[in-house]
Amino acid sequence: MNLNQIELLRVLQETNFNLSKAAERMYVVQSAVSRQLQMFETELGAPLFERNGKKLIGLTALGLRIMDEVATINQAKQNIQNIAADFMDGDHGTINIATTHAQAKYFLPTPVQRFREKYPGVRIYMQQSSPENLIDQLHQHKADLAICTEKVQEDTDLITKHCYDWHHAVVMPHGHPLCEGELSLQRLATFPILTYSFGYTGRSTIENALKKAGLNLDIVLSAADSDVIKTYVRSGLGVGLITGMAYDPEVDADLATRSLKGLIPSSSAKIAYLKNNYLPSYIEHFIAELLTAAQAIKA
Amino acid sequence: MNLNQIELLRVLQETNFNLSKAAERMYVVQSAVSRQLQMFETELGAPLFERNGKKLIGLTALGLRIMDEVATINQAKQNIQNIAADFMDGDHGTINIATTHAQAKYFLPTPVQRFREKYPGVRIYMQQSSPENLIDQLHQHKADLAICTEKVQEDTDLITKHCYDWHHAVVMPHGHPLCEGELSLQRLATFPILTYSFGYTGRSTIENALKKAGLNLDIVLSAADSDVIKTYVRSGLGVGLITGMAYDPEVDADLATRSLKGLIPSSSAKIAYLKNNYLPSYIEHFIAELLTAAQAIKA
DNA sequence: TAAGGTTACGGCGATCGTAACGATC
C-alpha cells in the first residue's frame, strides 16, 4: 500500500471509475494506474471495484467501506503539507472563498481590505457560485471557506460559524406608491416583484413568509444578483426585494428603500469550512476578520 | 511523502526518537531511516525533530502539529487492512482484550464461551493489566477492547459502553460475628479488612463511601485479585471486601458472604475501544455477546 | 472502430545494504 494508490482511489471516484481519465489526472499513462489498482486489490486480497468485463462500473461493498478511510488519509496528507507550508511561511499563500454575488459585493470588501493590510502576501480567490454549490466547493477542495446565506444542511463534516443576521428590503423608484403609507406583505403583493432566483440569498425565506400569510407574489423577474434586480427596478419593471445591505445610499440614491424587518424573518449568513481540513493561520485570521466585520453590521 | 515515512514518524515517537531502534523495528538498516527522515524533512521544508547535534531529542512545534495527522493516517491505513482482512474472512482473526483479573475470571467466561461457539476460528487473547493501564493498552494498539471497572476518564478518542452495575460484598468464614446481625459500614470498620489494591476493581468506590461516613478501614492486606483476598480470608486474616460476583457459591462454600448493596455505591463495568479504530465484524459480535451477558447479570 | 482495460518488456530512478566516517557521552 502506498500513498499514490490511495490517491488513485480518490481520483477514480472523481472520474466515475474511469482508469484512463484517472491516469490523465495523475500525469501517468493508463497502464500504470491499471497495474497499481491491480496490485492494491491483490494486496488486500479482494476487489474494490465492481466490474463489467474489464470496465469499472462502481465500488464493491468492500470498496465502499474503504473509501472513508481513503478520504481520511488524503485529507491528513493534505493537512501535513498545508501545516508545513504554513509553518514555513505563514504570511504567504492563498485563500479560496466560495460565496455568492451579494456577499462578495456587499459584505466582503471591508474585511478583505483589512485582511490585505495585514497579509499582503496572501492571494485571495473568490469563486462566485450558487448557494447550493457552495458546500460542494468545500467538499471538492475547490474552496477553503464558504460564506452562505441559505441554510446549511446539517453536515457532520462541516464547521459552521454564525456570521451576521440580515433583513430583506424593498427597493423602488422615488415617488413609487410604496414609498408612502403602510408597509405590509399584503400591500407588497399588489405590486409586480423582482427578486432572487430560487435557492439564492434568502429567496426561500421570502417564500416561507408569504406562504404563511397565504399570499402569492407576482414575481416578474428573478435573478441571482442584486445589481441586476436594481437595474430592472430602475427601468420600472416593479419593486425589488433584495438584501438590505445591497442598497447603497450613494450609488442607489435614485432608488428608495424600506426595510422588511418584521415582515420577513431575518436570514443569517454563515461561514462554513471542512471539519478535518487544516486551515493555515492566515485563514484563521481572515475568519476572525469576517467575524469582526459581522459585528460591525449588527451594531 | 510516502506511507513508510509516515510510519517512521510513528515508530520514532515510540522509540523516544531513536533512529537505530526505529530502524530495527522497521526491519531496515539505520542509514535507511536516517535518509528517509532527511528526505521527508527536506520535502516539507522544515525540521520535524529537535536535535542536539545529530541526536534527535524531541519534536519541533511543526513536528508536534503534524503528529496528529500522522496518527490519523496510520490508523486509517490499519483500518483499511483490517476491513479487507475482515471482508476476506470474517470468521477468522484475533481479539485482544485488556481487562482485570476479576472480569477475566468472573464475567468473561460465559460470553467468551458463547462467542467461541459461533466463531471457533477467532483466537482470543486476554491481557490482564492494572485498570489504569487498560486504556493505554488501547492507545498502544496492544488491545482492541478494554473492560474497565474503575471510571474511564473522559477521552474523546474513546467509545465506552456501559456494561453492567455491580456491588461489593463482604466475605468471611462461617461463624464469623459479621455473619449475623446488623451490617453497616460502622460495624464493618471494626474488623480487619482485606480488599483490592489502589486503583483496582472499585477500590476507590470503597474509599469514597468510607470517607463520606467519616470512617477509616483497617486494611490489613490489599491485592489485585479476588482469589488472593479470599485465600487470606480463609486463613483468618480478616474479612474480605470483594466484588459480589467473585463469590462462587460452590467453590467458596466454606465462606459466607453478604452483599454491601446500599452501603457502598454500585460500580459500573464498561467496555471501551478506540473511536477511530475499525473493529472486525466478529469483534462487534463479541461486544454484543458481552452486553447480553451483562443483561443476564442485571436480571 | 473507438474507448476502456490488460499484459509484456525495457529503462530509469528510488531505496536499500554495506561500509567508512563524525560526533557525543
Add this chain to the structure above:
DNA sequence: GATCGTTACGATCGCCGTAACCTTA
C-alpha cells in the same frame, strides 16, 4: 570505546512508459 547519526557507493527492486493486444459498445 560505545552509542548514535551521517555520507558515499554499488546493487536491487519498484514503477513508469512504450507498445501490442483484448473486449465491448
